[in-house]
Amino acid sequence: MTAFSLDAPTRRPSAHEIPLAQIDVSKPILFQTDVVGDYFARLRREDPVHYCAESANGAYWSLTKFDHIVQADTNHQALSSDSKWGGIAIQDLNSIEAAVPIEMFIAMDPPKHDQQRRAVSPAVAPGNLKLLEPIIRARAGEILDALPVGEEIDWVDLVAIELTTMTLATLFDFPWAERRKLTRWSDVTTASPETGIVASFEQRRDELLECAMYFKALWDERAKAPPQPDLISMMAHAPATRDMPFVEFMGNLLLLIVGGNDTTRNSISGGVVALNQAPDEYRKLMSDPLARIPGMVSEIIRWQTPITHMRRTALQDVEIGGKTIAKGDKVVMWYLSGNRDDEVIPQPDEFIIDRPNPRHHLSFGFGIHRCMGNRLAELQLRIVWEEIAKRFRQVELVGEPQRTYSNIIRGFTALPVKLHAH
Ligand code: HEM
Numbered sequence: 001m002t003a004f005s006l007d008a009p010t011r012r013p014s015a016h017e018i019p020l021a022q023i024d025v026s027k028p029i030l031f032q033t034d035v036v037g038d039y040f041a042r043l044r045r046e047d048p049v050h051y052c053a054e055s056a057n058g059a060y061w062s063l064t065k066f067d068h069i070v071q072a073d074t075n076h077q078a079l080s081s082d083s084k085w086g087g088i089a090i091q092d093l094n095s096i097e098a099a100v101p102i103e104m105f106i107a108m109d110p111p112k113h114d115q116q117r118r119a120v121s122p123a124v125a126p127g128n129l130k131l132l133e134p135i136i137r138a139r140a141g142e143i144l145d146a147l148p149v150g151e152e153i154d155w156v157d158l159v160a161i162e163l164t165t166m167t168l169a170t171l172f173d174f175p176w177a178e179r180r181k182l183t184r185w186s187d188v189t190t191a192s193p194e195t196g197i198v199a200s201f202e203q204r205r206d207e208l209l210e211c212a213m214y215f216k217a218l219w220d221e222r223a224k225a226p227p228q229p230d231l232i233s234m235m236a237h238a239p240a241t242r243d244m245p246f247v248e249f250m251g252n253l254l255l256l257i258v259g260g261n262d263t264t265r266n267s268i269s270g271g272v273v274a275l276n277q278a279p280d281e282y283r284k285l286m287s288d289p290l291a292r293i294p295g296m297v298s299e300i301i302r303w304q305t306p307i308t309h310m311r312r313t314a315l316q317d318v319e320i321g322g323k324t325i326a327k328g329d330k331v332v333m334w335y336l337s338g339n340r341d342d343e344v345i346p347q348p349d350e351f352i353i354d355r356p357n358p359r360h361h362l363s364f365g366f367g368i369h370r371c372m373g374n375r376l377a378e379l380q381l382r383i384v385w386e387e388i389a390k391r392f393r394q395v396e397l398v399g400e401p402q403r404t405y406s407n408i409i410r411g412f413t414a415l416p417v418k419l420h421a422h
Contacts, residue, residue: 015039020047024055025062025334025407026090031308032405037349040064040337049321057090060311060330061323064337066344066362068321072312072333073366076109079312079331081369083107088369089408090311090332104251106259106369116252117372119240123171123231124376131229132170136380139166140387147419152398155415160268167380168260173230174218185211186261189254195405212250219249231256260373263306266404266411267381270304271296273415274351276397281353289389296353297381302361303351305336308410310365335362336410394420 015023015038023039030036043050043064050062063069072079087093087107105116122128143162147153161183168186169179188207191197198204215232222228223236235241235252244252275282285292311332318325325331339361340348364371371377388395399416 015042020050021053023050024052026052026055026057026060026332028405028407031407031410032403034403036336037340040334040340044337044341049323049325051323055090057092058330060090060332061325062337063320063331063333064341065321066338066341069333069335069338069362070366071320072318072331073310073369075318076368078314078316078318080109080315081107081113081310081312082109085313086311086330088310088312090309090330091408103245103248104255106255110368113368115240116244116248117368119238120231120235120252120256121372123229123234124373126375128229129376129379132167132376133379133383135170136167137383137387139170140384144387144391149392149419149421152416152418155272155395155417156265156269156412157414160265160412160415163268163380163384164261164265167264167376168257171231171256171260171376172218173228173232181211181214182257183261185254186257189258190262190409208250208254211254212246215250215253216246256373259371260376262409262411264377264380266306266409267300267304267377268384269401269412269415270306271300271381271385272395272397272417273401273412274300274303275395278351281351282394285353286389286393290386292353293382293385293389294378295355295358297378297385298358298361299351299353299355300381301363301377302339302345302358304410305339305361305363306410307363307365308336308408309334310369333362333365335365338362391421392419393422396420 015035020042023043025036025039025043030039043062048063048065049068050064051059052062053059063072081088083093083103093107105113108116140163143159143166147158153159165179165183168174168182169176172182174182185207187197188204188211191204193200198207218232219236222230222233223242225233227233227237232253235249241249241252275285285296309332311330314325314327314329314331316327318331339345342348345361364374364377396418397415398418401412402414404411404413
């Protein structure tokens with residue numbers, strides 16, 4: 001009897017056994033069980049521009065090589081992000097936006113995308129980040145000082161979510177005591193009943209309406225007051241955004257909340273997992289934390305790749321890697337796979353905190369939609385790691401990380417750790 005037949009009824013074939021045509025890398029379970037890397041490795045080797053004819057989200061192309069992804073991400077003329085074709089995730093925007101129409105500039109093409117992005121981007125420009133740095137640092141220090149040393153704690157809940165939420169609250173100048181509302185609204189924005197975050201689409205709609213009312217009140221207040229360097233005030237005063245319809249106002253706010261939430265949260269957790277899997281790198285870090293942290297931050301963002309993919313829709317036939325993608329087709333750029341492409345990144349599966357050129361990765365995308373908050377994300381992670389290294393000689397992983405059930409957010413739902421003081 002072969003090993004294969006022993007458990008055949010329930011066993012999932014491995015990435016190497018399944019016929020190429022049947023590979024569907026969009027199944028959330030592959031990410032939750034952390035086996036999707038094997039599928040991507042096979043596609044990069046055997047069929048880097050891969051067509052999947054049937055999936056829960058219909059037919060789609062997968063781009064798995066670094067250079068093909070850059071080629072697609074910079075060709076916004078032919079490959080659209082517009083929500084009217086389904087938007088920027090493999091799951092069509094309209095299928096989860098049921099009952100709450102939301103317009104965000106990440107899911108728009110030029111010229112409207114460019115106008116709205118220009119209006120809000122000063123909030124995360126270097127000058128404003130300098131103003132934010134001491135506030136973020138002080139608040140990060142308070143959160144870390146309150147943690148129990150030597151006891152098992154959940155890093156995701158007590159540290160990653162808390163630190164990320166506090167930065168968002170700082171960016172929006174959001175009422176401090178109510179800041180966890182931001183976390184909840186971010187989770188709800190991307191939730192459907194199958195995620196367990198909401199019980200129904202009606203619940204999702206009601207919570208998002210509450211969010212809308214809350215922000216409407218903040219907006220009205222700040223529109224009447226003189227301009228301030230927080231995101232709401234900036235949008236309420238900038239000519240490109242101050243008269244926008246309510247759905248767009250809400251969409252852009254939610255984009256900033258969601259954009260800075262799961263991504264930074266999972267980078268903070270991903271760093272802990274990576275350092276525990278590579279103890280020599282942890283030692284290297286602690287031998288000179290201030291010098292090592294800036295490079296390490298970029299390496300964490302590459303290694304974790306908190307957003308696994310962005311999707312586009314072809315407005316005309318496009319050739320990539322010798323294949324013709326037809327007008328109307330769905331194209332998925334798998335950043336997670338491109339970041340493991342050894343033709344561009346040496347030893348891509350290794351976590352190496354002092355790589356040369358560490359910002360050369362795909363985690364922030366490329367082209368006109370390249371992450372608007374990338375410098376803020378790096379700043380936040382730098383501060384967090386500087387403050388962690390000051391206080392703790394080790395954040396020790398003491399159990400199995402629990403991973404998120406999602407094909408777009410790559411992250412953790414729980415991470416048991418123990419803190420060891422210097
Ligand atoms: C866009 C990743 C943090 C705001 C994006 C895109 C990715 C991404 C992949 C789409 C790029 C493309 O289509 O080419 C990340 C990662 C982060 C992070 C990995 C943290 C490690 C943030 C933060 C903010 C933010 C902190 C908050 C200000 C945005 C916005 C867009 C965006 C507004 C839309 C840009 C546009 O369409 O022009 N991000 N992000 N992100 N991100 Fe981030």
